[in-house]
Amino acid sequence: MIQTRNTDSAFSLLFSVPTVFSEHLIKHEDNQLRDKYDHNSFIYSGQPSLEEFQRALAYQKARGDSFIKLEGYEPLEYAFGMEQEETLTMVLPGDAVFSSWKVNPDITIQAPDFAQLEQHELKYYGPLYGEDFTVRNNRRLREKLTYHGAYLGGKLVGSCYTYSAGGYTCMDSLVVDEDYRHRYIATTLIKYLAETARREGNVLYLHADPEDTPKDMYARMGFQITDTVYEYLCTDFSTLKLD
Template identity: 25%
Template sequence: MKQITFEDIFTLGNIVSENAHYRHFHYPEMLIRYDSNFIEFKNLPSLTEFKKVEKYLRNYHLKRGQNHIKFCLPANIKLAGELNVYLNNMGYKIGFLELYAIKPIHFPSVVSNPDIDIQMVTDKNLEVLINLKYKNDLAFGKEFARQKTDLIRRQFDDKDIQQVMAFYKGSPAGYVDIIISNETVEIDELTVNEMFQNKGIGSRLQRFVMDSFPNKTVILVADGEDTPKEMYKKQNYQYLGFKYELQKVYQD
């Protein structure tokens, strides 16, 4: 397995500014998507440096009607000291992502279940995917769900992204996006609707990825505080590191 880092993870957004200290990602097509509008630090900033960049990003977002700021810290560096105190005092949400990778040959076998049908998204079932994702994305607000619909359509036309759905006894039950690059494929937005969980659908979606790209390394990021990461460990994914994310949303 080639050495996989967070640099191999796809970022939806354009680098609008870069220097020795950080990269600034911006995605004007979906300003409300926090994961596409943020600053990624190359080195752990001092408190003084952070405040300077914080002010820059806040002003940049204000001019574009954005009510959040978000920062990613370098991989495998923990928060500590006065920066950590400042972030907590200023009401930042502090979380972390974990990076995992696996060779498809190491993914466990999955029991066949005739009730589960995995389908590539095509012109014929695209609207089914859009409706399914819209209902799930309403948890983040109607405007986010609406804009996400436009993103799904754009990604449907992207040759490097494959959209896949799972059906259980004919009902739409889950989905995953597959982001394809030269040496890796990334599992993104792996989701099984609550009423269909614990039926093996998530494993079948992953098995589809493994079978479709047997010669690539499969990668993904998981929320370090959520339970799915425990499933990935049991499925033989290799843990490769972590990265802190700092986010603050301003009330209108």
């Protein structure tokens, strides 16, 4: 068993309730943030049958949700016409040397001011997900996660959150202000988290998009790919292939 999966599962249970839905599907549901795909998905093990998928689709429709999402650790043999994405799990080995990482000595790491944090996330997530969802999502996450802010000259220029369980610390949602990039803000923040995790006896890991350049930065820092999550999403039911 890949240990980071246990930590990811514990993280998921902070926001959603799992219910056995069918032979190959477990439904995760968060009624406080209904339009959050990650907290309202079906976790699959093996290949769901057409009948299972049709039942899951009917459930989503009856619930009033205009999307269906399936997640698992192996690619589906048949995805019913849904779009596939992948998320990499990258772990920093316990013996990694991060003392040589380039950092910005002018950066201060501290708990971010929540009003500043909301504005920071609105700047980057607002255009993608809408302002209302971005604010609601940030406030929901803040209830149970630890946020970290990188400050330069009194301005919040970078942020992320962490969650620790089972000897691992997960870092996610790293965002650096585009006006302050290439100033080692991300590496300064990650080094702080790596030092904190090691001091607490935890192993630091993160999730990365295989198509985005941050994956390459993480690899240069010593993070190693240890797992892949396969995600299938549909927001237009007319595109599904059900025959």
